[in-house]
Amino acid sequence: MIDLETAQPAPEPRLGSRNDIVRSHFSVRDLLSEATVALTARPARTLLTALGTILGVAALVATLGLAKTAGNQVVSRFNELEATRVLVEPQDRQQGRNNRQVSVIPFDAGDRLRRLNGVAAAGTKSEVGVDGLVRSVPVVDPLGQNEFQIPVLSVSPGIFDAVRATIETGRVFDDGHNERGDNVVVLGPGAARRLNITRVDNSPAIFIGDDSFAVIGILRDVEREPDMLNAIMVVDGYARERLSLFAPAEVHIEVEIGAADLIGTQAALALAPDSPDQLKVGLPSSPRGVRSGVQGDLNSLFLILGGVSLLVGAIGIANVTLVSVLERTGEIGLRRALGATRRHIAAQFLFESGALGALAGLIGTSVGILTVVAVSATKSWTPVLDSWLPFGAPILGAIIGLIAGTYPAWKASATEPISALRSGT
Amino acid sequence: MTASIADSGPPPPSNSTADIVVELDEVSREFPGNPPVRALDGASLAIQRGDYVAIIGPSGSGKSTLLHLLGLLDEPTHGVYRLDGIDTRDLTESDRAGLRSSRIGFVFQSFHLLGHRTTVENVMLAEVYRPGTRSTRRKRAEDALRQVGLGHRLDAYPTTLSGGERQRVAVARALVGEPSLLLADEPTGNLDSVTSAQILDLFDDLHHSGLTLAVITHDEDVSERAERKVRINDGTLTEVFR
Numbered sequence: 001m002i003d004l005e006t007a008q009p010a011p012e013p014r015l016g017s018r019n020d021i022v023r024s025h026f027s028v029r030d031l032l033s034e035a036t037v038a039l040t041a042r043p044a045r046t047l048l049t050a051l052g053t054i055l056g057v058a059a060l061v062a063t064l065g066l067a068k069t070a071g072n073q074v075v076s077r078f079n080e081l082e083a084t085r086v087l088v089e090p091q092d093r094q095q096g097r098n099n100r101q102v103s104v105i106p107f108d109a110g111d112r113l114r115r116l117n118g119v120a121a122a123g124t125k126s127e128v129g130v131d132g133l134v135r136s137v138p139v140v141d142p143l144g145q146n147e148f149q150i151p152v153l154s155v156s157p158g159i160f161d162a163v164r165a166t167i168e169t170g171r172v173f174d175d176g177h178n179e180r181g182d183n184v185v186v187l188g189p190g191a192a193r194r195l196n197i198t199r200v201d202n203s204p205a206i207f208i209g210d211d212s213f214a215v216i217g218i219l220r221d222v223e224r225e226p227d228m229l230n231a232i233m234v235v236d237g238y239a240r241e242r243l244s245l246f247a248p249a250e251v252h253i254e255v256e257i258g259a260a261d262l263i264g265t266q267a268a269l270a271l272a273p274d275s276p277d278q279l280k281v282g283l284p285s286s287p288r289g290v291r292s293g294v295q296g297d298l299n300s301l302f303l304i305l306g307g308v309s310l311l312v313g314a315i316g317i318a319n320v321t322l323v324s325v326l327e328r329t330g331e332i333g334l335r336r337a338l339g340a341t342r343r344h345i346a347a348q349f350l351f352e353s354g355a356l357g358a359l360a361g362l363i364g365t366s367v368g369i370l371t372v373v374a375v376s377a378t379k380s381w382t383p384v385l386d387s388w389l390p391f392g393a394p395i396l397g398a399i400i401g402l403i404a405g406t407y408p409a410w411k412a413s414a415t416e417p418i419s420a421l422r423s424g425t
Numbered sequence: 426m427t428a429s430i431a432d433s434g435p436p437p438p439s440n441s442t443a444d445i446v447v448e449l450d451e452v453s454r455e456f457p458g459n460p461p462v463r464a465l466d467g468a469s470l471a472i473q474r475g476d477y478v479a480i481i482g483p484s485g486s487g488k489s490t491l492l493h494l495l496g497l498l499d500e501p502t503h504g505v506y507r508l509d510g511i512d513t514r515d516l517t518e519s520d521r522a523g524l525r526s527s528r529i530g531f532v533f534q535s536f537h538l539l540g541h542r543t544t545v546e547n548v549m550l551a552e553v554y555r556p557g558t559r560s561t562r563r564k565r566a567e568d569a570l571r572q573v574g575l576g577h578r579l580d581a582y583p584t585t586l587s588g589g590e591r592q593r594v595a596v597a598r599a600l601v602g603e604p605s606l607l608l609a610d611e612p613t614g615n616l617d618s619v620t621s622a623q624i625l626d627l628f629d630d631l632h633h634s635g636l637t638l639a640v641i642t643h644d645e646d647v648s649e650r651a652e653r654k655v656r657i658n659d660g661t662l663t664e665v666f667r
Contacts, residue, residue, distance in 0.1 A: 020511065024522035025556035034553065041541035334537040337496065338598075339526020339554035341518050417498045418489065421533055421610075 024339040026347065035352045039359075046356065049320040052313025053360035053400055054367065057393050059306035061368025067299045068384045069376055084120070085224060086260055088251040088267050091280045103247035104272040104279065107236055110158030112270050113251065118259030123159025124248030125225065128152050128239050132209030134232060136195040150191050152208060153231045154239035154248070160186075162252040163224040168192075170200035170217030173235045181237035185213040190230035192218045208232070211242070225252065310400060313360065317404035321353045325412040332412055333420025346413035350405045357401015361394035368393070445510070446605050446637045447472035447495060449662075452504035454490050464490040466660040467504070472606070472639060477632040479651035480641045480662075487660040492610050492641050496529055497521045509605050526554045530599025534611035536591045538583040544570060544594050545579045551601040558602075569597040573627060589620030596627060600636075607631065609640045613647055625650045 039046050090103040105124065106112065113122035133147040157173040159165075165172070172186050185206060187197060197204050197215055204215045213234070222228045239245040251271065255263045268276035325332070332345055340348075369385065376383035447470065454465040464487045472478050482488050493499035494506060497513060506513045509528060513521065530551075538547045548566035552558040558565075570576055573593040583591055592612060599607055609628075613621035625647060632638055632652070640647060648654050654665040 020509075021516075021520045021523050022527045022556065023519045024526045024554040026554055027556070027559065029559065030553050037542065037546075330535070330537050331539060334531075334533075334539075334550075335554075336522075337498065337525060337529075337531045338551055339522045341522045343518075344522075344554065418493050421531075421537065422489070 024341060024344070026340065026344040031347060031351055034348055035355055038348075038352050039356060045320070046359075049317055050313075050356055050360035050363070052309060052316040053357055053397055054313070054364040056306055056308075056310030056313045057361050057364025057397050058367035058371065059302060059309055060396075061365050061389055061393050062371040063299060063302035063306055064389060065368060065372035065383065065385045066375060068386060069372060069381050083257055083260055084255050086253040086255055086263050086267060086281065088253065088271060089249070089280050091278045103249060104275055105248045105251055106271060107156070107240065107248060109248060109251045109271050110156045110162075113253055113263075113267060114158070116263060116266055116270060118256045118263050119253055120256055121158055121161030121254040122251060123156040123162045124154075124236060124251050125156075125159050125163075125228075126154045126236075126239070126245055126247075126249035128154045128234070128243045128245055130208050130243065134195070134206060134208050136197060136204065136206045148194050150194065151227070151231045153228060153233045154236050154243065154245050155228075155233045156236045156248070159252060160219075162254045163222050163228065164254070165222045165228065166220045168218045168220035169198075170215070172217050172219075173233075177235045178237040181241045182235065183211065183213045183238065184216045184235065186217045186219065186233045187215060188219050188229040188231050188233070189221070191232050206232070208234075310396075314357075314400045314404040317353055317356060317360075317401055318408060321349065321356075321405050321408035322411065325349060325408045325415070328412075329415055329420045332415045333417040336415075336417035337421060342413040345415070346409040349409035349412045350402060353405025353408065354398050354402040357404065358394050358398035360401070361397015364397060365390055365393040444474045445471050446474050446476070446508070447639070448505075448507040448510075449494075450505040450507070452494065452501040452506055453660075454487075454494060454499065455502045464660055465494065465501070468657075468660070468662040470655060470662055472637060474605075474637055475632070475635050477628070477638045477650075477652040478640070478655060479648035479653070480639060480655050480657055481643060481645075481648045481665075482657035483643060486657045488641050488643075488657055489610075490660075491657060491662075492608065495606075495639060496531060496608050497525050522554065526552075527602060528605040530601075530604035530607045532592070532595050532599050532607065532609040532612045534614035536583075536588075536595045536615070538591055538594055540583055543580045543582055544575065544586070547583065547594055548598045548601055551598045555602060565601050566597070569601045570594070572600060573597045587620065588616050589623050592616060592620070592624050593627065596624070596631075600631070605637060607636055607638045609638065609642075611642055611644075612640060613642070613644060618646075621646070 088105065088109075090105065107124070109124050110122045113119050130152050134150045134152075135147045155173070157175055157178055160167075160172045168189060170186075173184065176182075177184055185208075187195065192198065195206060197206070197218065200215055200217060205212050206215060207213070219228065234243075236245070236248065251267070253263060253267060264281045267281050268279040272279055335345060335348075336342075369390065372385060373383050375381075449468050449470040451467045451469055452465060453463060453467055456462040456464060468491070480488065480491060490499070494501055497508070500513075508524060511524070513524070516524070539550065542550070545563060545566045548569055549562045552562050552565070567576070567579055570579060573596050575590060575593055575597065578586065578590065583594065586594065592615075596607075596612075599609075612628075613624055616624065621644075628638055628640070629650065638651075640651060642648055654667070656663050656665050
């Protein structure tokens with residue numbers, strides 16, 4: 001403790017050894033209060049400096065939040081309908097007039113599948129070609145159009161449940177119709193409108209080509225397979241005998257929620273135990289996939305925008321901090337004279353820009369969350385947010401502030417107190 | 426232990442060579458260049474505790490170089506500078522900053538008050554880099570302001586003060602913590618003659634209360650008030666005897 005010059009007890013304690021030196025020190029509390037004073041001295045300027053970062057963070061938070069919210073919404077809307085739908089088709093379906101498809105789907109496909117655990121409903125559907133047009137009256141009226149080209153579908157009785165059809169009036173096919181091959185039809189709402197048939201209690205009849213059919217029911221809506229809306233449906237038993245339908249073209253299955261994968265593995269085997277390879281089982285391309293694809297594109301666009309805006313924000317902070325370093329040259333010199341080391345000066349400016357960034361991050365996060373909530377409110381969505389987002393975003397802001405403040409802080413610490421003190425500010 | 430003593434009361438009257446506050450021993454300062462500029466050339470100076478020294482010289486004579494050396498804002502290329510007997514060679518930056526903080530009070534020509542802080546907050550800034558002062562900082566700042574006659578303007582902002590008042594705030598800031606040396610650089614340069622006289626009166630008072638003052642100036646009126654006069658010319662110091 002005692003050096004050579006003061007080996008004897010020092011007559012004057014202020015004199016002498018280096019151990020007497022009280023090193024300068026910049027406490028964390030002082031750092032905090034100095035930075036607070038600096039940031040609040042000009043609030044408008046502080047806010048404008050932070051604006052770029054605020055917008056960037058807000059854009060990021062809003063984008064991520066809205067993506068999550070909308071994604072959640074899309075999933076809940078489509079999930080039930082999609083997850084319960086299984087379609088079985090012949091493999092490598094060949095289309096063509098002369099080359100009729102070779103299908104191994106049996107006519108009792110619906111019955112076979114209903115025995116599987118997890119199947120709620122199943123039925124077959126095939127397009128059939130008919131000769132001649134469709135008309136609703138036996139007499140040809142030369143003045144009005146009363147013959148139409150309307151697609152004809154051959155279906156099994158189970159199809160209506162499998163595609164979630166609702167009935168406007170009348171009834172749909174039963175197994176009796178199917179077994180007997182009755183001349184009965186069910187009309188989709190579009191087809192009924194064209195044929196001008198609105199009720200079935202008066203036993204209306206239509207003609208397909210030269211064969212007459214009794215209309216026993218009209219559908220109101222079909223949740224899947226919208227082609228049924230504009231079609232005339234005849235029963236499989238009739239099409240098999242009279243329209244030479246060799247085999248059904250496709251099987252529609254409504255499964256219990258969660259059973260789709262299981263049924264997917266079992267359906268082909270149940271329908272064609274000897275050649276399950278010839279059947280293709282799967283979910284049709286889902287609207288959700290398309291939608292989330294679009295969403296993904298939008299997301300990345302907005303994330304890029306948010307990133308660019310953050311970059312601009314960081315440059316803004318760096319720029320203004322640098323200007324303020326130049327403005328505060330006198331203050332820097334004064335602080336050096338009052339005992340600040342270069343390190344203390346750098347720490348102060350770095351902390352100021354870091355705090356500014358954190359503040360911007362905080363405000364930006366709030367703006368972003370409010371945006372998500374507002375958009376959700378107008379769309380009646382449930383706002384969903386990743387829990388790390390409100391905490392991560394201010395930290396991101398602070399990191400941006402620190403990075404932006406690095407060069408100005410270094411510049412400030414390199415300021416010569418000598419010239420700074422003479423600068424007169 | 427000795428560290429806390431450094432902040433103790435005013436020093437006893439000087440009567441021994443051990444009581445030299447500033448001791449320059451053949452100090453030179455060269456600035457690199459082609460050829461190198463020697464702004465201070467073998468300067469020797471001793472300032473006793475309680476001295477009131479004016480350092481005069483025309484511009485370009487090396488005044489500012491001397492100021493920065495004395496204020497520990499710069500280091501000599503040759504020679505030794507002892508402050509309170511402490512050899513300042515080979516000190517770390519933190520040590521030098523500590524010495525500046527605890528033993529030197531600066532007063533500048535352009536005051537260097539921070540505009541967004543009150544008078545008392547400006548004075549409190551003097552102790553921001555001094556450890557362990559936080560809790561009693563405001564009281565000492567207020568005491569220092571009373572000492573310079575500004576006890577009634579504690580919460581005023583610098584923009585509302587006159588030039589003379591601002592310089593007194595700056596003096597109060599330099600006095601907080603009782604430095605060994607008050608180092609003033611053209612303290613009246615921005616003031617009119619009346620307020621200059623007030624500041625010089627204040628310096629006289631401080632001198633009589635035992636403070637050591639070194640005032641760097643080119644103003645003859647200012648240097649006339651000092652006890653000792655040292656002339657600097659072309660980097661050389663000479664004592665002016667009256």
